[in-house]
Amino acid sequence: RALNHTAMDDTFGDDGSGSEDDEKESEAPSFYEKDCILFVIDARQAMLAEPAPGEPPPLTQALRAVAATMRKRVLAGDGDQVGVMLFGTREKSAPEGLQSFDHTFVLLPMAEPHAAVIEKMQNVAAGDLSEFGHMEEGGEPLVIESVLWQISMLFAHAKPKPGARKRVFFLTNDDAPCEGGDAQKRAAQRAADLGDARIWLEPLFFAPPGRAFNLGEGSFWREALARSREKASQHKDSAGAAPVDGDSVAEAAGALSIPIDVATCVCADASKLEARLERAQHRRRSYATLAFRLGDVSAQTLSLKMVTVLKPFRPPTKQQLTAESNEEVRRIACTYDADHGTSVGRDELMKALDFGGSQQVFEPFEVASGKVAESLYGKDEPPLVLLGFRPTEALKPHLNVKPATFLEPSETAAGSTVAARALVESMAAKGRIALARFRRQGAAQLVALLPQRREADPTDPAVTKLPCGFHLVYLPFANAVRKPELPPTLEPGAFSAPQLEATRRLVQHLTLPEGGAQLVAAVPNPASEAHFRAIEQAAFSEGASSALQQVKDGTVPDAAWLGEPSRVQSIGGFIAAFGVAQAVGSGGGGGERAPKRLKASVPTSAAEWSQMQAAGRLAELSATVLKEYLRAEGLTLGGKKDDLVARVSGHIQERALQDLNAPPPLALTGPADGGEPGDGPASAAAERREDTDGQLYTFAEFVEFYGEGKPSEKAWAKAKPQ
Numbered sequence: 270r271a272l273n274h275t276a277m278d279d280t281f282g283d284d285g286s287g288s289e290d291d292e293k294e295s296e297a298p299s300f301y302e303k304d305c306i307l308f309v310i311d312a313r314q315a316m317l318a319e320p321a322p323g324e325p326p327p328l329t330q331a332l333r334a335v336a337a338t339m340r341k342r343v344l345a346g347d348g349d350q351v352g353v354m355l356f357g358t359r360e361k362s363a364p365e366g367l368q369s370f371d372h373t374f375v376l377l378p379m380a381e382p383h384a385a386v387i388e389k390m391q392n393v394a395a396g397d398l399s400e401f402g403h404m405e406e407g408g409e410p411l412v413i414e415s416v417l418w419q420i421s422m423l424f425a426h427a428k429p430k431p432g433a434r435k436r437v438f439f440l441t442n443d444d445a446p447c448e449g450g451d452a453q454k455r456a457a458q459r460a461a462d463l464g465d466a467r468i469w470l471e472p473l474f475f476a477p478p479g480r481a482f483n484l485g486e487g488s489f490w491r492e493a494l495a496r497s498r499e500k501a502s503q504h505k506d507s508a509g510a511a512p513v514d515g516d517s518v519a520e521a522a523g524a525l526s527i528p529i530d531v532a533t534c535v536c537a538d539a540s541k542l543e544a545r546l547e548r549a550q551h552r553r554r555s556y557a558t559l560a561f562r563l564g565d566v567s568a569q570t571l572s573l574k575m576v577t578v579l580k581p582f583r584p585p586t587k588q589q590l591t592a593e594s595n596e597e598v599r600r601i602a603c604t605y606d607a608d609h610g611t612s613v614g615r616d617e618l619m620k621a622l623d624f625g626g627s628q629q630v631f632e633p634f635e636v637a638s639g640k641v642a643e644s645l646y647g648k649d650e651p652p653l654v655l656l657g658f659r660p661t662e663a664l665k666p667h668l669n670v671k672p673a674t675f676l677e678p679s680e681t682a683a684g685s686t687v688a689a690r691a692l693v694e695s696m697a698a699k700g701r702i703a704l705a706r707f708r709r710q711g712a713a714q715l716v717a718l719l720p721q722r723r724e725a726d727p728t729d730p731a732v733t734k735l736p737c738g739f740h741l742v743y744l745p746f747a748n749a750v751r752k753p754e755l756p757p758t759l760e761p762g763a764f765s766a767p768q769l770e771a772t773r774r775l776v777q778h779l780t781l782p783e784g785g786a787q788l789v790a791a792v793p794n795p796a797s798e799a800h801f802r803a804i805e806q807a808a809f810s811e812g813a814s815s816a817l818q819q820v821k822d823g824t825v826p827d828a829a830w831l832g833e834p835s836r837v838q839s840i841g842g843f844i845a846a847f848g849v850a851q852a853v854g855s856g857g858g859g860g861e862r863a864p865k866r867l868k869a870s871v872p873t874s875a876a877e878w879s880q881m882q883a884a885g886r887l888a889e890l891s892a893t894v895l896k897e898y899l900r901a902e903g904l905t906l907g908g909k910k911d912d913l914v915a916r917v918s919g920h921i922q923e924r925a926l927q928d929l930n931a932p933p934p935l936a937l938t939g940p941a942d943g944g945e946p947g948d949g950p951a952s953a954a955a956e957r958r959e960d961t962d963g964q965l966y967t968f969a970e971f972v973e974f975y976g977e978g979k980p981s982e983k984a985w986a987k988a989k990p991q
Contacts, residue, residue, distance in 0.1 A: 303350075303430055304349035304351075304433065304434050304436070305349065305350045305424065305435045306437075307352045307353075307436070308331075308335045308352070308353045309420060310356075310440045310441075311331075311357050311440060311442065312358050313404060313443070314403050315442060315478075316331075316357075316441070316442060317403075320475070320478065327442050329396075330542055331473075332394035334546050335353060335390060336387060338543075338546055339351055339382045339386065339390055341547070343383065349381065350379045350380055350429060351377070352423060352427070353375075353376040353377040354374070354375050354419065354423065355373070355376055356374075356411065356413075357372055358372055358373070358374040358401040358404060359372075359402030359404055362376075363375050363419070364378045367426055370412070370416070370419050371409070372415075377389070378423070379423055380427075413456045413489075414452065414459050417460055417463060420463065420468070424466065434469070435466070435468045437463070437468060437469070437470050438546065439472050442474065442476065444474070444482045445483065445489060453489050456493065457489070457493045457496055460494070460496055460497040461496040461500050463500075464496065464499065464501035464502075465500045467501060470493070470494055473534075473542060473546065474490070475535070476535055484534060490534070555574045555575065555677075556576070557709070558573070558574045558679055558681055559572075559573055559574070559652040560652060560653065561573050561651065561654075561676075562654050563655045570651060570682060572678070573653070573677065573678060573679055573689065573739070574677055574679040574681075575674050575676060576675050576676075576677055578675045615633065616633050617633075618633065619631065650708070653706070654705055655703055655704075655705050656703075656705055658696070658704070659701065659717075660701060660702075661700045661702050662700075663702065664717050664742065669742055669743075670743050670744070671743050673740045673742045673743070675721075675740055675741070676718070677737070678690065678738065693720040693721065693739065696720040697720045697721075697722050702717050702718060703717070703720075704718075705717075705718055714744070714746075716742060716744055717744055718739040718741060718742075721736070721737065721738055721739065723737035768847060771839075771845075771847070774839040774843070775840065775842075775843045777839070778839040779836065779840075792823035792824060795823070798820045799820045802820065871890070871894050875924075878898070878917075878921055887914045887918055888911075888914050895917050898917055899916060904916060904920060956968070956990070958988035958989060959988055959989040960984070960988055971985050971988070
């Protein structure tokens with residue numbers, strides 16, 4: 270066992286070698302919630318008619334929206350499967366091993382999108398339709414039943430992971446693909462089979478030329494969508510969770526509660542199509558499922574899942590490739606015993622807590638099995654336990670100690686979705702928050718559950734703007750709350766009338782216009798935009814010589830807007846009223862640029878180093894200069910810049926203290942002493958001392974061998990007198 274040879278942490282979560290994998294394994298839910306999306310686009314001649322003069326035809330709108338969506342998928346790096354199938358084409362095509370049907374063309378098989386796929390979609394959206402063409406009008410009719418059958422075959426061929434969200438986005442302007450009768454019944458049954466296979470149909474219809482899209486009683490799409498949604502909403506996966514994603518219509522609002530009408534299924538224009546497509550395919554990934562007990566051990570327990578509301582959008586990390594095969598270099602980390610160098614396995618790494626000056630050691634299986642937590646909280650204690658309710662006003666903004674987590678209802682425990690929605694509605698109506706004890710992989714913590722009702726998009730009722738659930742707000746403990754001494758509150762009488770009027774004018778003129786710049790999560794990161802555009806240019810083989818599109822930095826103040834006379838006057842009046850000194854800046858207001866700060870000159874002698882240390886200017890030197898000094902003096906180079914500054918300063922002070930305690934140097938010899946100037950101490954012109962080789966030498970000979978300055982003086986001081 271490696272108990273005495275490996276360092277043990279006291280956090281039960283980070284051993285420095287594989288904690289990230291441990292955490293992922295412990296947090297992995299019983300379902301993956303990956304996306305498997307198929308875009309099914311009508312490519313018949315009717316999709317080429319312009320809905321209005323100057324507006325692109327529906328087919329072009331659909332292809333452009335799909336290309337933009339796939340590009341965002343690549344940049345997000347989600348690793349989901351996306352495919353594109355066209356129907357109503359002249360040619361037919363299907364992946365190898367699948368049956369092909371007339372007038373169906375699989376443009377892109379379902380796979381993870383990449384740069385070549387996006388480039389192909391962009392070429393097709395630009396008008397390159399020669400690969401598939403359009404079916405002839407008046408020829409053999411389109412069999413919509415075959416289209417739906419091809420969809421089910423593509424999903425079976427893609428083999429998505431268990432629990433993945435399988436969705437079909439249908440883009441067409443044909444509201445009657447079947448003439449009724451047996452053909453419509455067979456096609457509606459195929460749509461129901463898709464729902465039975467957990468494949469969700471998302472309608473994205475276009476209005477036919479000159480009339481509204483027919484979704485009335487008895488229409489094909491109304492019957493097909495209703496039967497498919499009803500089948501999909503009845504299924505549960507192996508873990509008991511609904512097969513459809515947490516933000517979909519089926520689980521967030523109830524599949525059958527969304528009406529199938531023109532407002533929810535038909536897109537008015539291209540902008541609405543792209544916006545709705547982006548929102549409909551967006552999802553918040555679940556990363557844990559937890560039980561929520563409503564009181565003591567005898568109370569009802571609901572099932573909730575933790576979802577990521579915001580996902581960090583970071584540039585991908587660089588990968589190292591071998592020069593011979595261009596393959597990715599994979600790094601393998603191992604833990605070794607410090608005494609005899611043998612490899613230490615994960616099962617040999619202990620976990621320990623310091624208690625009373627001694628380490629209380631736990632075996633790995635004790636930590637993995639939850640034995641430590643069971644001893645503190647009990648074996649059957651759920652992660653989330655309700656304690657009571659308080660008014661919403663009791664939750665102050667300063668109590669948010671870290672970003673909140675969002676909890677959604679889950680059907681892991683039957684009936685949890687309905688019960689959780691009822692609890693949210695009641696709490697929101699009464700203005701209450703819930704206080705609960707939350708425990709997950711560590712000590713318990715007090716949290717507040719802030720209810721959030723479901724809110725649909727006012728322009729598109731089929732899209733969920735705000736989902737139903739709870740915001741889990743982490744609350745601080747009593748010893749974590751600071752009580753600073755605040756200055757007295759300024760009263761209105763502390764300001765003069767001109768100062769108040771100047772302040773009102775400043776706020777009035779600098780208020781951003783409605784519908785203008787959105788300051789929260791709507792300004793693109795200019796660094797990320799430039800980074801990804803450079804990668805796109807390389808991936809699409811556009812050549813390094815082609816100029817990159819300039820990225821507009823939305824964080825820079827609008828100089829034209831701020832420079833209007835009324836705003837300039839209000840800013841000047843405010844400065845004059847309060848006597849504020851005019852600041853020198855480089856913002857968009859037109860101020861002069863601040864003078865560039867000069868770099869500190871690099872010291873070249875011990876005296877200059879001492880002067881900089883005494884003046885407190887060592888921090889002005891770069892880390893490279895500080896490391897050069899430490900390297901020359903034989904000191905360690907590790908640490909941050911503050912550590913380097915402290916190490917250099919301490920060494921200079923130590924050297925100055927040694928110089929003060931050293932005996933005063935003797936005068937150097939002159940010609941009268943029988944030596945040359947600078948040969949050595951005056952009283953020791955003829956003195957000889959024993960060097961490390963056992964021979965006797967004069968100081969002049971020491972200088973000749975060791976060199977002038979400190980080296981020879983140190984060697985002379987260490988030498989044994991005759």
